[in-house]
Amino acid sequence: MGLFDKGVQKTKQSFFQKLSRAIVGKSKVDDDVLDAIEEALVSSDMGVDTTLKIIDSLESRVKSDKYMSLDELAAMLRDEIGELLNVGGEVSSAEPFDLTKKPLVVMVVGVNGVGKTTTIGKLAARYKAQGKKVILGAADTFRAAAVDQLQIWADRAGVDIVRQNQGSDPASVAYDTVSSAVAKNADVVLIDTAGRLHNRVDLMNELTKIRNVMRKVIPGAPHEVLLVLDASTGQNAYQQAKEFSKATDITSLAITKLDGTAKGGVVIGIVDQLKVPVKFIGIGEGIDDLKPFDKKEFVTSLFSIGDLKG
Numbered sequence: 001m002g003l004f005d006k007g008v009q010k011t012k013q014s015f016f017q018k019l020s021r022a023i024v025g026k027s028k029v030d031d032d033v034l035d036a037i038e039e040a041l042v043s044s045d046m047g048v049d050t051t052l053k054i055i056d057s058l059e060s061r062v063k064s065d066k067y068m069s070l071d072e073l074a075a076m077l078r079d080e081i082g083e084l085l086n087v088g089g090e091v092s093s094a095e096p097f098d099l100t101k102k103p104l105v106v107m108v109v110g111v112n113g114v115g116k117t118t119t120i121g122k123l124a125a126r127y128k129a130q131g132k133k134v135i136l137g138a139a140d141t142f143r144a145a146a147v148d149q150l151q152i153w154a155d156r157a158g159v160d161i162v163r164q165n166q167g168s169d170p171a172s173v174a175y176d177t178v179s180s181a182v183a184k185n186a187d188v189v190l191i192d193t194a195g196r197l198h199n200r201v202d203l204m205n206e207l208t209k210i211r212n213v214m215r216k217v218i219p220g221a222p223h224e225v226l227l228v229l230d231a232s233t234g235q236n237a238y239q240q241a242k243e244f245s246k247a248t249d250i251t252s253l254a255i256t257k258l259d260g261t262a263k264g265g266v267v268i269g270i271v272d273q274l275k276v277p278v279k280f281i282g283i284g285e286g287i288d289d290l291k292p293f294d295k296k297e298f299v300t301s302l303f304s305i306g307d308l309k310g
Contacts, residue, residue, distance in 0.1 A: 029062045029073060037077070044265030045234035050272040054080045078299050081268055085295040088252075088277035096252070096279035096292050097224055099132070103181045105189045105214060105221040107174075109207065109248065110228035111240055112195030115256035115282060117146060119228045120190045121153025122282070122290035128157050132187035137177030138163040139170040139210060140192045150192055156287065160184070170194065170206060175213040182217060191222065204247040211248070226279070228254045229270065234263040241270050250274065254290070256282035264302065 034055060041051040057080050062073075097104055106123070110116040117140075124134045136154050140146035144166040154161035162177040174191050181189045191214075194206060214221040227250045229237040237255075244250055255267050258281050267278060278293040 033073075034059060034062075041265060045238075045263035045269065046265030047235065047238060047269035047273065050084065050269040053084070053272070078302075081302070082295065082299045084268055084272040085278075085299065087271055087275045094292060099187065101220075101223050103135075103178070103186045103189045103218070104223055105178060105181075105191070105218060106224040106226055107191045107193060107207070107210065107214075107222035108226045108228060109193050109244055109250070110195060112143070112146075114195075114228050114230040114233075114237075114240075116195060116228040117149045117153065117192060119226075119254050119256060119280070119282065119290060120150065120192055121157055122287055123190055123280070124153065124159045124188075125157040125287045126290065127188045128159055133184065134159040134188045134190065135177060135181045135184070135186045136161040137174055137189065137191040139173040139177070140194045141166055141168050141170050141173060142194050146192065146195075160186075171209045171213045174210045175217065178214045178217040178221060200243060200247055203244075207248040225249060225251050226254055227252070227276070228256060229266075231255050231258045231263055231266055234266050237266050238270050238273065241274055241276075245274055245276070250276050252277055252279040254278075254280040254282065255293075259283040267298070 037058065038051055038055050041054060042048060046054075054077070058073075058076060061076055097106065108116055108120050120136060124136060127134050134157070136150055136159060138147040138150045138161060140150075141164060147163050147166065151161055151163065160180070162173060162180055164173050164176070170193065177191060178189055180186075191210070193210060194203070196203070211222060225248055227241060227244050229241060231237060233240075241250070241253070253270065253276055255278055258264055258267070267281075270276075271278060278295070280290050281293050281298075282290050
């Protein structure tokens with residue numbers, strides 16, 4: 001079983017069970033089939049707006065040929081969803097971030113509990129394995145546990161970490177981290193930030209302040225603002241994405257826990273609504289289980305035709 005097959009297996013099973021019940025014995029795509037596709041997409045947590053966009057497009061395509069085969073229907077769904085995931089230009093699935101920037105500065109955001117610190121640890125391990133010099137910045141200073149957890153990941157990955165006492169100014173930690181990265185000629189800087197402040201204005205001010213101090217050291221930093229979302233929370237992940245995109249300019253997404261949920265459609269809905277590309281997906285607990293996102297492989301795994309005939 002391929003990487004993406006594992007990642008979308010539960011979503012796929014749920015989707016195709018609903019679909020196969022609706023199309024068994026049918027020889028044409030009628031309103032019942034379209035309704036079943038709509039229900040299956042919504043229940044995979046793709047979101048109503050994105051689902052309706054796909055259904056409208058399918059409706060106009062099947063008007064001319066109601067007697068299309070299920071193979072053709074699956075191919076159409078693949079096309080439509082592939083198109084929705086096509087944002088942010090062509091991203092290399094081998095290396096989603098631009099490592100020609102030295103140091104590449106990535107500010108990582110997301111609510112507590114979605115796997116943010118774990119994602120940073122796995123990214124650190126990934127770049128260390130490529131021979132890159134990596135520095136982590138523990139700018140989530142509100143929770144002692146966050147700093148300690150990042151320290152554990154830094155030790156596991158064998159990379160440097162810049163940290164201060166709990167309650168210290170997060171922007172100060174970020175400043176020290178990028179200054180240290182320049183002094184040590186580092187390749188990659190990963191900055192952890194607070195998962196949630198009291199309100200969006202607090203969050204916005206905090207993230208803006210962190211960005212501003214980093215730019216004093218490295219103009220243009222951060223080069224990436226990576227939002228980490230937990231796929232298993234479904235529409236909650238979409239709400240979080242909307243809130244964070246209001247608080248700061250999100251440039252890329254990392255989706256965790258994709259293998260443990262039937263809500264994989266949320267990936268498509270978030271990309272469609274925010275127009276921000278997914279660059280990494282988490283499909284397990286291991287240090288190597290964060291992989292670059294390959295949209296073609298994802299869509300092919302989700303809509304492999306053999307299962308539609310089931």
